[in-house]
Amino acid sequence: MKNIRNFCVIAHIDHGKSTLSDRLLEFTKTIDKRNMVAQTLDNMDLERERGITIKSHAIQMRYVHTDGEVYVFNMIDTPGHVDFSYEVSRSIAACEGALLLVDASQGIQAQTISNLYLAIEHDLEIIPVLNKIDMExxxxxxxxxxxxxxxGCTKEDILLASGKTGIGIQEIMTAxxxxxxxxxxxxEAPLxxxxxxxxxxxxxxxIAYxxxxxxxxxxxEKVxxxxxxxxxxxDELGILQMNLIPQPYLEAGNVGYIITGIKESREIKxxxxxxxxxxPCTEAIHGFEDVKPMVFAGLFPIDNDDFEDLRDSLEKLQLNDASLVFEPETSVALGFGFRCGFLGMLHLEIIQERLSREFNMEVITTVPNVSYFATNTKGEAFPVRTPADLPDPNYLQEVQEPYIRAQxxxxxxxxxxxxxxxxxxRxxxxxQTYLTTYRVELxxxxxxxxIVFDFYDRLKSISRGYASxxxxxxxxxxxxxxxxxxxLNxxxxxxxxxxxHRSKAESFGRKICTRLKELLPRQQFLIAIQAAVGAKIIARETISALRKDVTAKCYGGDISRKRKLLEKQKEGKKKMRQIGSVEVPQKAFLDVLKLTD
Structure with a gap:
């Protein structure tokens, strides 16, 4: 056991974690040159397309030290985006050390600090590595x-490296x-x-790792x-390399996989x-706390018959992404679906994309919102996850919304x-702290x-990509x-x-009404689109009715004939409006929801 080392690689997004991991795999000959591709551990198409790591990836390497001793390295490459920080927390729970990677051209950024604190909380040994030192x-x-x-380290503790050219890899291995x-x-203790x-x-x-x-x-044996x-x-257990490698047994300190033939995804947590x-051992390991979703949205299948397929797809995705939480819900407009909790908007986008690619499930997403707490006039507090959960103003004492500390x-x-x-x-x-003369922390x-919708995008655009x-x-x-x-009517x-928020209700209502007017097809009757807060209408748009020219066949003659036909048409339109229902096409739903992105 003294020759096993378990460590993870943590950094801000785009600081070169996956590239450095490639060099470590090459150096230890875990993967031969023929099979080497950029971002080797990122095995999802989505990860390669976007150039980001979405999943943590564990791999075992064998390293022969300068003194001839053979060491087993279990390395976990982790994501860098704030929306996937739960992946990082789980990886940290399985390690004793962490390579803290900092881009020499960008310096320390917000997620670097966040991931560092996570590692320090778990008493991990931190090895600071300055990456991309070959850049001008x-x-x-x-x-x-x-x-x-x-x-608080010394300058000698910081390792200089380049994931691209392979500078400093030997020093990292020795460290x-x-x-x-x-x-x-x-x-010898119980398992x-x-x-x-x-x-x-x-x-x-x-397959559980x-x-x-x-x-x-x-x-x-039975577990x-x-x-x-x-x-x-x-049935099988073994170690994680580029492929799964079976072993007869594994001992304390090791990282591996187990296959027990479980087919039901809900049986493994x-x-x-x-x-x-x-x-058996007497108590469970206190590894990491349950996930706290930040953003909630409803996912509904385009065809209601696909409800069970969507449930299966979400359960299989949850196995691979434990930060996804969901529960069934129904909607008058969209039928049966699921209320899902995500860690952020990028996480929501990735889950939608993975459902489409991996399970061929196209879904409709409702307006994303966050979870609130409401107190009614009886003094009872309860969570509000959808607008339908909010009681009428007469029975409402106060609503509390979540606040965050943004760095x-x-x-x-x-x-x-x-x-x-x-x-x-708001x-x-x-x-406001100056970290250096060129960097300030707000x-x-x-x-x-x-911050749910467009905050991150706007922050990046106004700071020309420099703000983290x-x-x-x-x-x-x-x-x-x-x-x-x-x-609608x-x-x-x-x-x-x-x-x-009350101050933004009117502008938001006007936007949605204007967008719906553009998107809804015209009907034989007039459609009134209204945005309301309680009984008060705060915005309105009208889609005029499609009208047939009923007086076209009247050539001359008494005006009362034309008037009679127009009155008859007016009555018909009025009756049609009473019994006609306005169908909102699926495409219109999707387009209206994009308004908030």
């Missing part, structure tokens, strides 16, 4: 000073051997293994899952403990525009609902929120209703 714009001395200020502690654990990830294979069922803390796991208390026989059925790191010349953006989003500036308290952004939840605060309802369209 690299600021080696300045960024080294930033790292020293942040983690992992010398600085990262070997895993602690007793191979205790933490599941940190899982994936569904259509031929073999659920685990880290053994104590004990030994053998092929053919028990703590969370479900179900027992299974180990990430964060669960595996133990021996005959000689924005930028260049000083963009401070003014960023402050304007945050004030517009933000409060709490701190801390704001903002309502979560305000990270956030964490603070608490819930009382707010003046109202339920905005969209009515007096009937509510529940899929388009939203919870908005």
């Amino acid at each position: 714009s690299a600021m080696i001395d300045e960024v080294s000073d930033q790292i020293i200020d942040l983690i 992992v051997v010398n600085r990262v502690p070997a895993p602690k654990g007793d191979p 205790q293994a933490l599941i940190f990830d899982s994936v569904f294979n259509s031929f073999r069922g659920v 685990f880290r053994i803390l104590n004990g030994r796991m053998r092929k053919g 028990r899952f703590f969370h479900t208390s179900k027992e299974y026989e180990v 990430v964060g669960d403990t595996i133990t021996n059925a005959i000689n 924005i790191i930028t260049k000083p010349e963009y401070i003014g525009t960023i402050m304007t953006l945050c004030m517009e989003k 933000g409060i500036l709490t701190r 801390t704001f308290e903002l309502p979560l609902a305000e 952004f990270d956030y964490s939840m603070i608490d819930y605060r009382a707010s003046d929120l109202v339920k905005l309802e969209i009515k 007096g009937e509510n369209v529940d899929a388009l209703s939203a919870l908005v």
Whole structure:
């Protein structure tokens, strides 16, 4: 066990984690030159197309040290985007050390700090690595000073490397051997293994990835899952390299995979403990807390007959992405679907894309919103996840919305525009710190609902891509929120209703009404599109009726003949409007919802 090292790679998005991981795989000959591609560990098409890591990827490497000793490295490459921070927290729970990667040309950014604090909380040994030192714009001395200020190390502790050219790879390997502690654990104790990830294979069922803390796991023996208390026989277990490599047994300190023939995805939970059925351990491992979704949206199948298929697809995705939470819900307009919780808008977009690519499921998404807390006049508090959950104003005492602490790191010349953006989003500036003469950290308290839609995109555009952004939840605060309802000829369209701040209700209502007027097809009768808050109509658009020229056959003669025909048509239109219902086409739903992006 003294020759095992478990470590992960953490950094801000686009600081070169996947490229550095490629060089480490090449150096240890885990993968030969023929099979080498850029971003080797990013095995999803989506990851390669966007150039981001979405999933953590575990892999085992064998390294021969300069003294001839052979070491086993279990490395986990993690995502860098704030929306996938849950993947990072799970990877950290399975490691003893972390390579903290900082781009020498960009310096420390918000997510670097966030991931570093996660690692420090779990008592990981931090190895700072300055990446991309071969670039002309690299600021080696300045960024080294930033790292020293942040983690209090010495300049000698910082390793200089380049994932592109392979500079400094030997030094990183030596540092992992010398600085990262070997895993602690007793191979003779009862089995205790933490599941940190899982994936569904259509031929073999659920494959769970685990880290053994104590004990030994053998092929053919019976194991028990703590969370479900179900027992299974180990059909296969082994180590994770580019392919799954079976082993007869694995001991404490190791990372591997287990196949037990489980076909039901709900029977395995990430964060669960595996133990021996005959000689079980007394308590489960406290690995990491349950996920807290930030953004909620309804996902509905385009065809209602696909409801069960959508459920299966979401369950299989949840295996692979434990931060996705969902529960069934119904909508008058869209039928049966699921209320899903996501960590952010990018996470929502990725899940939609994965449903489409991996499971061939096209879905309609309702207006994304966040979770609120409401208190009624009886003093009862309850969560509000959809606008339909909010009681009528007569029975409502107060609504509380979630607030976040946002850290924005930028260049000083963009401070003014960023402050304007945050004030517009109802933000409060709490701190302004100069990290260096060229970098300033702004801390704001903002309502979560305000950053859900376009905040990140606008921040990037006004700072020309230089601002980095990270956030964490603070608490819930009382707010003046109202339920905005969209009515078509007096009937509510529940899929388009939203919870908005009273100051923004009118402009938001006008936008949706104008958009619907452009998108809805004209009918034989007049359609009134209204945005209402309670009984008060705050915006209205009208789609005029399609009319046939009923007087075309009257040539001359008495005017009363024409008037009679027009009156008859008017009566018909009135009757048609009473019994006719306005169908909102699926395409119109999608286009209206894009208005908020």
